[in-house]
Amino acid sequence: MIYSSLLFIYGFFPAALLLYSVTPRLHREKTMLxxxxxxxxxxGLFTAGILTLSILLxxxxxxxxxxFSSGAAGKAVLCLIILADIAVMFLFRADDLPGKTGxxxxxIAYPLGISFFTLSAVGYQLDVFRGRCSAEHDIIRFSxxxxxxxxxxxxxxxxxxxYLRISGRRNFSIGSIGGGLAVFxxxxxxxxxxxxxxxxxxxxxxxxxxxxxSALSAWLGAAAYLLCVYxxxxxxxxxxxxxxxxxxxxxxAAFRHPVLSSRITKFLSRWHMQVLHWFRRYILEEIFPYxxxxxxxxxxxxxxxxxAGFLYTFTPNGMVCGLIIGAAAAAEQLPAVRRLPRASGAxxxxxxxxxxxxxxxxxxxxxSLSYMLAMLxxxxxxxxxxxxxxxxxxxLILIIGFFVSSExxxxxxxxxxxxxxxxIALAAEPVITLAFLALCTAxxxxxxxxxxxMFKL
Amino acid sequence: xxxITDAITAILVCGFVLLITAATALNIIKGxxxxxxxxxxxxxxxxxxxxxxxxxxTDSFTERLEWISADARIGSALGESxxxxxxxxxxxxxxxxxxxxKAFPGTASxxxxxxxxxxxxxxxxxxxTSAGVYGELLPEYxxxxxxxxxxxxxxxxxxxxxxxxxxxxxxxxxxxxxDNYIYFRTDNKWTGYGAYCVYRTVVQKLGxxxxxxxxxxxxxxxxxxxxxxxxxxxxxxxxxxxxxxxEYTGGAEVTECTxxxxxxxxxxxxxxxxxxxxxxDMYNIYPGAVSAYFRIKTTVTNDRRLLVIGDDFAPAxxxxxxxxxxxxxxxxPEKISGGITQYADPDDFEQTLFLFxxxxxxxxxxxxxxxxxxxEE
Numbered sequence: 001m002i003y004s005s006l007l008f009i010y011g012f013f014p015a016a017l018l019l020y021s022v023t024p025r026l027h028r029e030k031t032m033l034x035x036x037x038x039x040x041x042x043x044g045l046f047t048a049g050i051l052t053l054s055i056l057l058x059x060x061x062x063x064x065x066x067x068f069s070s071g072a073a074g075k076a077v078l079c080l081i082i083l084a085d086i087a088v089m090f091l092f093r094a095d096d097l098p099g100k101t102g103x104x105x106x107x108i109a110y111p112l113g114i115s116f117f118t119l120s121a122v123g124y125q126l127d128v129f130r131g132r133c134s135a136e137h138d139i140i141r142f143s144x145x146x147x148x149x150x151x152x153x154x155x156x157x158x159x160x161x162x163y164l165r166i167s168g169r170r171n172f173s174i175g176s177i178g179g180g181l182a183v184f185x186x187x188x189x190x191x192x193x194x195x196x197x198x199x200x201x202x203x204x205x206x207x208x209x210x211x212x213x214s215a216l217s218a219w220l221g222a223a224a225y226l227l228c229v230y231x232x233x234x235x236x237x238x239x240x241x242x243x244x245x246x247x248x249x250x251x252x253a254a255f256r257h258p259v260l261s262s263r264i265t266k267f268l269s270r271w272h273m274q275v276l277h278w279f280r281r282y283i284l285e286e287i288f289p290y291x292x293x294x295x296x297x298x299x300x301x302x303x304x305x306x307x308a309g310f311l312y313t314f315t316p317n318g319m320v321c322g323l324i325i326g327a328a329a330a331a332e333q334l335p336a337v338r339r340l341p342r343a344s345g346a347x348x349x350x351x352x353x354x355x356x357x358x359x360x361x362x363x364x365x366x367x368s369l370s371y372m373l374a375m376l377x378x379x380x381x382x383x384x385x386x387x388x389x390x391x392x393x394x395x396l397i398l399i400i401g402f403f404v405s406s407e408x409x410x411x412x413x414x415x416x417x418x419x420x421x422x423x424i425a426l427a428a429e430p431v432i433t434l435a436f437l438a439l440c441t442a443x444x445x446x447x448x449x450x451x452x453x454m455f456k457l
Numbered sequence: 458x459x460x461i462t463d464a465i466t467a468i469l470v471c472g473f474v475l476l477i478t479a480a481t482a483l484n485i486i487k488g489x490x491x492x493x494x495x496x497x498x499x500x501x502x503x504x505x506x507x508x509x510x511x512x513x514x515t516d517s518f519t520e521r522l523e524w525i526s527a528d529a530r531i532g533s534a535l536g537e538s539x540x541x542x543x544x545x546x547x548x549x550x551x552x553x554x555x556x557x558x559k560a561f562p563g564t565a566s567x568x569x570x571x572x573x574x575x576x577x578x579x580x581x582x583x584x585x586t587s588a589g590v591y592g593e594l595l596p597e598y599x600x601x602x603x604x605x606x607x608x609x610x611x612x613x614x615x616x617x618x619x620x621x622x623x624x625x626x627x628x629x630x631x632x633x634x635x636d637n638y639i640y641f642r643t644d645n646k647w648t649g650y651g652a653y654c655v656y657r658t659v660v661q662k663l664g665x666x667x668x669x670x671x672x673x674x675x676x677x678x679x680x681x682x683x684x685x686x687x688x689x690x691x692x693x694x695x696x697x698x699x700x701x702x703x704e705y706t707g708g709a710e711v712t713e714c715t716x717x718x719x720x721x722x723x724x725x726x727x728x729x730x731x732x733x734x735x736x737x738d739m740y741n742i743y744p745g746a747v748s749a750y751f752r753i754k755t756t757v758t759n760d761r762r763l764l765v766i767g768d769d770f771a772p773a774x775x776x777x778x779x780x781x782x783x784x785x786x787x788x789x790p791e792k793i794s795g796g797i798t799q800y801a802d803p804d805d806f807e808q809t810l811f812l813f814x815x816x817x818x819x820x821x822x823x824x825x826x827x828x829x830x831x832x833e834e
């Protein structure tokens with residue numbers, strides 16, 4: 001069951017909200033855990049069993065690590081539990097693991113959100129080991145941190161300390177439900193109207209042989225892919241954040257209009273912020289004290305970005321995509337690059353992000369390279385009937401897509417907030433939210449869901 | 458002010474959601490939800506339990522047809538020509554699922570195995586869908602996929618069906634007469650006339666002379682047929698379809714029709730089910746459209762028997778064969794849960810005709826399953 005389905009929106013969600021609202025405040029965490037377990041069970045009881053076992057192991061390991069944090073036993077337990085957590089993620093996500101072709105794995109449903117589950121668990125263990133937070137004694141609260149259904153599929157990803165703060169300041173009210181629903185519907189719109197429509201453009205380009213692709217078609221496909229990835233990831237993050245808010249949890253947003261940023265570093269500070277923050281906090285900051293040279297720091301930054309890229313696809317392409325972005329971010333520290341005017345920065349950032357997207361989207365590096373060559377006109381065709389048809393059909397959604405995913409939208413929103421328009425927009429919000437929910441319902445009414453996922457994180 | 462609008466949003470949206478949930482729940486209580494047969498294992502392993510609940514919930518969703526129609530109308534108003542995988546033109550609706558096509562693995566070897574096992578002659582007719590024949594109406598990137606690959610699927614399959622199976626080139630026959638009303642405007646399947654055009658060739662391969670078109674009395678049974686593609690969009694700019702039935706008054710007559718449905722219930726019936734013209738799916742007018750097994754006995758005295766194994770394309774084809782055989786049996790693999798021999802022994806038939814749409818050949822492994830069953834027997 002995913003958020004963008006009729007069963008979730010009109011079945012699970014209202015039932016969950018009703019149950020949660022009639023539960024006395026003291027027992028709401030328990031109710032939320034029961035609801036989250038039911039949500040996990042939608043991927044199959046076997047999968048839910050593996051997740052439960054992993055929760056128990058992490059709970060026990062956290063307690064042991066805390067008790068023996070300065071000794072070898074604590075370090076050994078920490079290493080073992082981190083390896084176990086990563087092994088579970090690899091087990092589900094890596095398609096070509098030896099022996100994974102057996103019937104057992106083919107028949108098990110893929111647990112969406114296993115990557116976020118793993119990152120949360122590993123982050124918790126490291127925080128406990130470093131003394132940034134105490135090991136949790138309350139198994140209910142700890143379980144909820146890992147499998148809470150509003151943040152299970154694609155985040156929001158928060159450290160355990162932050163989660164405790166958010167959980168402690170829970171505010172469940174009619175206002176929080178309304179605010180949450182508005183964010184949830186915004187995420188739904190991003191997924192159904194942004195990601196799904198642009199995926200049609202992308203797949204139309206991808207269905208054409210790369211050797212016959214005109215340059216315009218190739219650029220359209222690359223742009224569609226970039227926006228599609230943004231809308232899907234930020235859509236699910238918004239849906240998760242919105243759901244959390246409906247139940248009183250104020251999780252932070254994961255994206256801040258990153259497309260068309262003026263620098264790669266700015267892009268990285270706005271793209272999937274919590275995931276990239278995780279890599280910074282738990283890997284970069286752990287390694288940096290041992291890297292005295294600037295060039296070594298740059299190398300480590302690129303490598304960690306490569307790991308983050310790998311997380312998206314679990315393929316070499318994902319890693320290469322991350323490495324390129326990481327290398328570009330490191331290169332930006334050079335004075336010559338820093339001095340580049342804002343417009344040039346925006347141009348090279350866009351080109352690097354777009355070409356990295358091409359690598360991310362490819363099955364192989366060579367396939368992606370041929371696609372890039374097609375973008376550069378290697379097929380001796382700048383535009384053909386396909387590209388003109390696609391441009392005519394999708395130009396509007398591409399323009400809107402780039403606008404809403406970029407800083408332009410952020411600035412426009414800021415301007416609106418300072419003007420009288422803000423009150424008009426605020427007054428119209430309930431009707432607009434309802435209208436978009438009805439539109440999304442119509443769009444899901446045939447298949448029952450929008451289950452197309454580019455990344456199964 | 459933000460608090461007030463948030464509260465209004467909560468009341469409006471929650472009210473809307475609860476209203477729909479309650480109406481859908483009522484529909485579910487009335488109709489129920491079919492759960493997967495393998496209950497516990499589905500619940501334990503692959504999530505199919507929840508998938509089937511989700512599918513049942515969607516089917517029971519309140520005013521679902523209106524929602525689907527609204528989706529198509531909004532899409533059309535916004536200039537979107539593809540809705541729910543259907544390409545909408547003024548002329549017709551076409552399947553625009555952007556998926557690469559390939560015959561289901563093992564289809565050719567299963568048919569060859571069948572041909573080897575039995576003494577009778579085996580014929581194979583792979584029929585393109587309307588998107589295969591009218592692919593030029595689709596946007597270029599889709600027409601490349603549907604036209605070429607449907608043709609490629611058929612060509613590739615035929616190249617694998619070496620000796621022992623006689624192949625019928627329905628694709629080129631239909632392509633040649635594509636200016637005529639050979640496919641429904643609102644469905645993937647052919648019309649009675651489309652079936653007749655292929656019949657003219659098929660029946661000669663089967664060893665008979667075709668009945669001339671003008672010998673048939675054609676009755677327009679309904680002019681309001683809206684096919685499967687319409688049901689995906691509930692909206693169309695083109696006209697609904699006509700269902701014709703063909704009767705050769707001076708020819709052989711049908712003496713008996715027996716059908717067995719997918720639940721194993723046997724019953725007598727007429728060649729054409731005229732009552733289906735008032736039903737939800739008017740295509741069920743054609744013989745055997747709803748049954749797993751359909752047997753026709755005729756007054757033809759040549760004692761020749763034909764076994765037809767086919768999908769949704771076969772029922773419109775069957776009436777033309779009535780003039781040539783004393784007995785015809787049609788089996789629909791998708792509606793049969795057991796093996797062929799539960800219904801008929803292929804050795805009793807001197808000819809077997811496989812007749813499948815290209816879409817079924819790509820998507821469904823039921824034919825392979827059915828023939829595997831024969832191999833085991």
